[in-house]
Amino acid sequence: MKRYYCKAKANANEVRSKTFATLRQLRQPSRPLYLDTRIDARIIKTGFDTDTCRSNFIVENLLRRGQVSAARNLYDEMPHKNTVSTNTMISGYIKTGDLSSARDLFDAMPHRTVVTWTILMGWYARNDHFHEAFKLFRQMCSSCTLPDYVTFTTLLPACTDAVPQDVGDSIWPIWCSRRFLTRTLSRSTPLLQGMRSMVCTWRPFISFFKCGSLVTSLQILHFLGFSRQLLGFTIFLSAEKYDKSLTLFRGMQCMGFDRRNFPFATVLSIAANLSSLQMGRQVHCQAILATADSILHVGNSLVDMYARCEMFKEAEFIFKSLSQQSTVSWTALISGLVHTGLHEAGLKLFTKMRGANLRADQSTFATVLKACASFASLLLGKQLHGFIIRSGNLENVFSGSGLVDMYAKCGSIKDAVQVFAEMPDRNAVSWNALISAYADNGDGEAAIGAFTTMMQSGLQPDSVSILGVLTACSHCGLVEQGTEYFQAMSTIYGITPTRKHYACMLDLLGRNGRFTEAEKLMDEMPFEADEIMWSSVLNSCRIHKNHSLAERAAEKLFSMEKLRDAAAYVSMSNIYAAAGKWESVRHVKKAMRERGIKKVPAYSWVEVNHKIHLFSSNDHTHPKGDEIVRKINELTAEIEREGYKPDTSSVVQDIDEQMKIESLKYHSERLAVAFALISTPEGCPIVVMKNLRACRDCHAAIKLISKIVKREITVRDSSRFHHFSKGVCSCGDYW
Structure with a gap:
């Protein structure tokens, strides 16, 4: 304990505060009296205040529980504050996304430590405000506050493609001039040893390569002595810079590496993400020349690349030639099929994988749940849910998030909410899935409520969270709320709006006639x-x-x-x-x-007895075509008695009025609803999918049909869900 105290003696004020508090708690009556005396003497000399320390701990505890207002009230009432007090409060504001309050406290501080600067710098770095992050870094250096290795690992992720190359290169000489490379990144230090053993800690440094020049990148690699594995990871994280990725890959050929150990799998992943068949084939040729194509992880990457580039014959050929067809191999092929829209083929392949007695992992489940959601097959989704439970993957946060998304896209918002509520752990992906579920199903207030609860739980929203809220506002006509969230993106949450956010705002304003x-x-x-x-x-x-x-x-x-x-x-x-x-x-x-552009034909489908039935407008080829027509005529007569009047403005052909009315009766969604009514038990809910936006006349007709048949009818079109019940639609006729 004495040695621990002596080492802490030289630390900064905030470390000193917590050290004294810890020593007082750990002091035992049996310890030598002189140790207590030395501790008390040091407290007096440094001006340490036990009341301040106690208040700091309470403030920190309140912030941890999300009680920001209570923490601020206590902070304001503290008679004596130190840098720990203010740093704790700034950190609390940062975690809740309140940059304005954090910056006010920061600007008012007469003395700032490296921790103070790093906290604020970290927020700017994580939220793509690289100009502000580097501005603070320069101000910190000018104020004679030395950065430490935490500062650099916090700042380096800001080195994205948006950062000018000269800014990235400028960090290197500062880093060297402060001797941080030799002091904190020496090969003998635990940090570097950890970096060599844990890939995740490389990321801040790899981020630097994305904005620095190639020369600087190679200088750092040479200095640190990283292996070809790190260089491969560098190329992967530089995927957005296509030319730079290839330049780094070619540069490896002049660096004395064994060609067989080149990061072929990494570069093939880039080709797959870019859907660049030409690039993938070139890398494949090099892998063959280096006899690296027989390596299992390279073979899996080849399967993935060809599948994502829609070259399924090549993907299947390589898949069959693999020395071992693992879960990764099967998932790569399934993912390629689902990624290109061949959902049914992907599900069939998943069934074959199960027949091969292979255990599915979270990536497999995420892929098949996506395929299931595209069909809106609730029955199949529940089967997958049961399989995930039996496989022991239910507690996995990504499997849970996939289930929330699947149930929502199958129109079962109740099941989606129940799965979310039962998740033992939730992250931003989970909350985003719930927000999107409410948004797509037309419950704007619930989506906003979920967003608020997410914030209160201490999680920071990302661009997907905001997009979900904006979508909810757009679907419900909540113009004022949507505008507030859009404006808060950069000012409060520090998120730069993308094209998707602007498109959502345009839809919100336009549909409201503004x-x-x-x-x-x-x-x-x-x-x-x-x-x-x-x-x-x-x-x-x-x-x-x-x-x-x-x-x-x-x-x-x-x-x-x-x-x-x-x-x-x-x-x-x-x-x-x-x-x-x-x-x-x-x-x-x-x-x-x-x-040479052709109109996409409208079609709808419905699942009955484990089979998908597809309908197109005025299509009478279904085996039950005559029964469907009789049911439609019967329903038309009944809804007309309820006040239905055909909206012929939905028919764009230049034909007479009676032909327009007759045409409306046989739109694809009405054929699907009629078939479901004659093929399922009374009272059974109906879920119909449509590839295009539902027409206004069908919307009005199905509302009345739901009232007459006393059933819940859900229609998912290309834009959103419509839940019809008792003559009312969940969209409130705003769509």
């Missing part, structure tokens, strides 16, 4: 509006009949070199059709044909 604000937002965006944004504006114009802005949006979309599909042409055609401008409709359709 086009002036939407156009202003587009003018203020740091990038040009893309197809998704202009398509959102065009759809809003269709809803509110804003023809002038619609034509401008369509012009922007039609002039784009590449479009995902014919949605822009179809939307503009529908706008002209609703206005009775049939000549303009023909002009738009002609332009679509000349460009």
Whole structure:
């Protein structure tokens, strides 16, 4: 204990405060009297205040429990504060995302320690405010406060692609001039030994390579003496810089490494993430020349790369030639199929994997749950849930989050909430899954409530959390709340809005008819509006009949070199059709044909007795086609008695009114609902999926059908869920 005290004697004030408190707690009556005397003498000489220390511990405890206001009240009432007091309070504000209050305390401090600077620097570094992070670093150096290795490991993650290369390179001489490389990163230090044994601690240093020059990166690698394994990890984390990744990989050939030990698996992962078949094939050739293609983890990466590039014959050939077909191998092939939209094939392959007596891991479950969610197969999802329980993976946070997402996308929000409530551990991914579940199912208030609870639990929201809340606000028309959250992204949460956030805000404003604000937002965006944004504006114009802005949006979309599909042409055609401008409709359709773009056909599907039944509009080829038509005619007569009137504006063909009415009766979602009604027991809920947005006439009809048949009918279209019950829809007719 005496040796511990003597070592602590030279430390900073905040370490000293906690040291004294610990010594007082650990002091035993049987200890020599002179030790107590020396401790008490040192307390007097340094001005240590036991009341202040006690208050610091209480403040820290309150912050740990999320009681920020109570902690601040106690802090303000403290007669004597030290740097520990203020640092604790700043750290508490940072953890709750209240940067403004943290910065106020920081700016008011007369004396700051390296801990103070590092706390604030860390927030800026983690939230991509690299300019502020490096500005604080320079200010700290100017104030004669020496950074330590924690400062550097905190700052280095800010070295992303957005950081200018000269800024990244400037850290290297400062680091060397302060002798931190030799003092804290010597090969004999525990830090470096830990870095060599634990890949996760390399990440801050690898982040540096992403903004520094290649020369500087190689200098650091040479100095630290890292192996080819670290260099491979460097290339992986530099994936966003395609040219730099290849340059580093080529540079290895001149560094005397054994070619067989090159990080082929890492570079193949880059090719898979970029869907770059050309790059993947080049690396494959080099692996063959180095006889590294027979190494199991390289073979698994080859399977993954070819599958993600939709070269399934090659992927399957390599898969069959592997010396050992492990869980990783199977998961790579399944993931490739699901990633490219072949969900049914992915699920069939998962069944084969189970037949091979291989144990699925969390990656496998995440993949198959995603495939299950795409089908909205609740029965299959529950089977997978049971399998996850039996395999012992239920307590895994990623499996739990995948289940929440799966149940939500199958329209069973109750099951999603129950799974979330039963999760022993939750992280940001779990909370984001719950927020998105509420958002997609049209419960904006619950989504905002989940976001608030997440914050109170001490977790920091990320860009996905904010996107989920904005989506919820957009689906429910909560314009003011959505605007507040969007503005708070950078000011409070320190998150830079992406294209997805701006697109969500444009949808929120547009669907509410606030086009002036939407156009202003587009003018203020740091990038040009893309197809998704202009398509959102065009759809809003269709809803509110804003023809002038619609034509401008369509012009922007039609002039784009590449479009995902014919949605822009179809939307503009529908706008002209609703206005009775049939000549303009023909002009738009002609332009679509000349460009070679085809309209995506609308289809709906429903699961009955473990089988998926697919329907397209006016399709009478189903084996029960006659029964379906009779049921539709019967339902049409009943809903007409309830006040239903066909909305023929949903029909864009230039045909007579009676033909339009007849056409509406056989839209794909109505065929699916009718089939489900004649094929399932009375009272059984129905879940129908549609690949496009549901039409307004079908929406009105299914509302009344749910009332007549006394069933809950859920329709998931390309945008959101519609839960129909007793003649009412969960969207409140706002969609």
